[in-house]
Amino acid sequence: MLKTQIISLSAREILDSRGNPTLEACAVVRRGAEEYAACASVPSGASTGEHEAHELRDGGERYGGKGVLRAVESVNGEISAALTGLDPTDQSRIDTVLRCLDGTANLSRLGANAVLGASLACARAAAMAHGLPLYRFLGGAAANRLPLPMMNILNGGVHAANLLDIQEFMIIPDGSGSFQDALRMGTEVYHALKRVLSARSLSTSVGDEGGFAPMVRTANEACALIVEAIGLAGYNAAPGSVTLALDAAASEWVSPEGGYVMPKSGKSMTARQLITYWKGLVSRFPIVSIEDGVGENDWESWTQLTASLGKQIMLVGDDLFVTDPARVMRGIELGAANAVLIKPNQIGTLSDVFEAVRAARRGGYRVIMSHRSGETEDNILADLAVAAGADFIKSGAPARAERTAKYNRLLAIENELQ
Ligand code: PGA
Ligand code: ZN
Numbered sequence: 001m002l003k004t005q006i007i008s009l010s011a012r013e014i015l016d017s018r019g020n021p022t023l024e025a026c027a028v029v030r031r032g033a034e035e036y037a038a039c040a041s042v043p044s045g046a047s048t049g050e051h052e053a054h055e056l057r058d059g060g061e062r063y064g065g066k067g068v069l070r071a072v073e074s075v076n077g078e079i080s081a082a083l084t085g086l087d088p089t090d091q092s093r094i095d096t097v098l099r100c101l102d103g104t105a106n107l108s109r110l111g112a113n114a115v116l117g118a119s120l121a122c123a124r125a126a127a128m129a130h131g132l133p134l135y136r137f138l139g140g141a142a143a144n145r146l147p148l149p150m151m152n153i154l155n156g157g158v159h160a161a162n163l164l165d166i167q168e169f170m171i172i173p174d175g176s177g178s179f180q181d182a183l184r185m186g187t188e189v190y191h192a193l194k195r196v197l198s199a200r201s202l203s204t205s206v207g208d209e210g211g212f213a214p215m216v217r218t219a220n221e222a223c224a225l226i227v228e229a230i231g232l233a234g235y236n237a238a239p240g241s242v243t244l245a246l247d248a249a250a251s252e253w254v255s256p257e258g259g260y261v262m263p264k265s266g267k268s269m270t271a272r273q274l275i276t277y278w279k280g281l282v283s284r285f286p287i288v289s290i291e292d293g294v295g296e297n298d299w300e301s302w303t304q305l306t307a308s309l310g311k312q313i314m315l316v317g318d319d320l321f322v323t324d325p326a327r328v329m330r331g332i333e334l335g336a337a338n339a340v341l342i343k344p345n346q347i348g349t350l351s352d353v354f355e356a357v358r359a360a361r362r363g364g365y366r367v368i369m370s371h372r373s374g375e376t377e378d379n380i381l382a383d384l385a386v387a388a389g390a391d392f393i394k395s396g397a398p399a400r401a402e403r404t405a406k407y408n409r410l411l412a413i414e415n416e417l418q
Helices: 069-083 091-102 112-129 134-142 179-199 219-232 271-284 299-309 325-334 350-362 380-388 401-417
Strands: 004-015 021-031 034-041 148-155 168-173 242-247 287-291 314-317 339-342 366-370 392-394
Touching: 004 069, 004 112, 021 069, 021 112, 034 112, 069 091, 069 112, 091 112, 091 350, 112 134, 112 350, 134 380, 148 179, 148 219, 168 179, 168 219, 168 287, 179 219, 179 242, 179 401, 219 242, 219 271, 271 287, 271 299, 299 314, 299 325, 314 325, 314 366, 325 350, 339 350, 350 366, 350 380, 366 380, 380 392, 380 401
Parallel strands: 148 392, 242 287, 287 314, 314 339, 339 366, 366 392
Antiparallel strands: 004 021, 021 034, 148 168, 168 242
């Protein structure tokens, strides 16, 4: 057996899709006499959950305080020193060393961005050294299934300068069996939506995740426009064809005085009224999934929401779970949500990502691999989705290269698997 060893790690500050700095880490490994180098970059969110791992930013004047040179220094210095000599195929050891080296629960000392960059770069370099695609290296022989795309085609909330309280209006194209067909269907609906908006003289400029951000006011209007677009594209707005999914990102709506205040309309609601509101929307539109329908600390409302809608639709915990296996297990115990959003930078290491996926599976929860609103052209998320056997992937609209990079990689993987 050839010995595989990490030679060094390094990092650089690059830009994400919002023009903010982010970290790219590179690993060099040696297997036998050959050296292999691979890099991976780290995304960044706008509606971040309170319980996420800590993204280290420099503060100060540079880039408005958003520089990541301290995180870059973590990788170039301490992290590289600690990982050099380790076996890059032993992901669990690498991630344990990273966690111990940081020494905090939320990776705030070295930065979760530094730690995740290192964790991902090692995995990529190890896969390369073994001549395997990353999804196969991480997922083994079982990594044969493509996720269904959940495509964000209409943006609101903090992702768009319009009047919609709900952050994401997504479509799930189904009824085809192949990723390629699902992607085509979703893209056709996206283009049809552009025509629907143009016909009403509504803006077709796009938000952070590539979805349109028209100046519409209500969720009813937004859903009706999407249903019309689905029809115009020649599909049925129904299960088996194209359905709707929402990400409310309602942690952003929690009022310090208790209850919820919609950020743009200013409407206030109790948790009970909010749950009734979701039931109403689900009864009017073919919505099959609602993400973060109530706040990240409101376990009780999560349980109530799940009791009232959980048999009918997917209730996805994003800010609620923050890809933390312990929070996922708590959710399962309490009957909160029935699906888990997986965002690697919420937790900080690849091992924890897969642990969160296993926890979700043990509870019978669905798994959705997800991008962040601030992304790079890195397509690693596609491989992670296939490796994890994710049911769905969120990578935004079929527009903007940082979004399509993941979809295009999935097309390539599907091709390879055939
Ligand atoms: P974020 O939002 O990446 O801006 O946090 C994405 C989401 O809430 O799913
Ligand atoms: Zn979300």
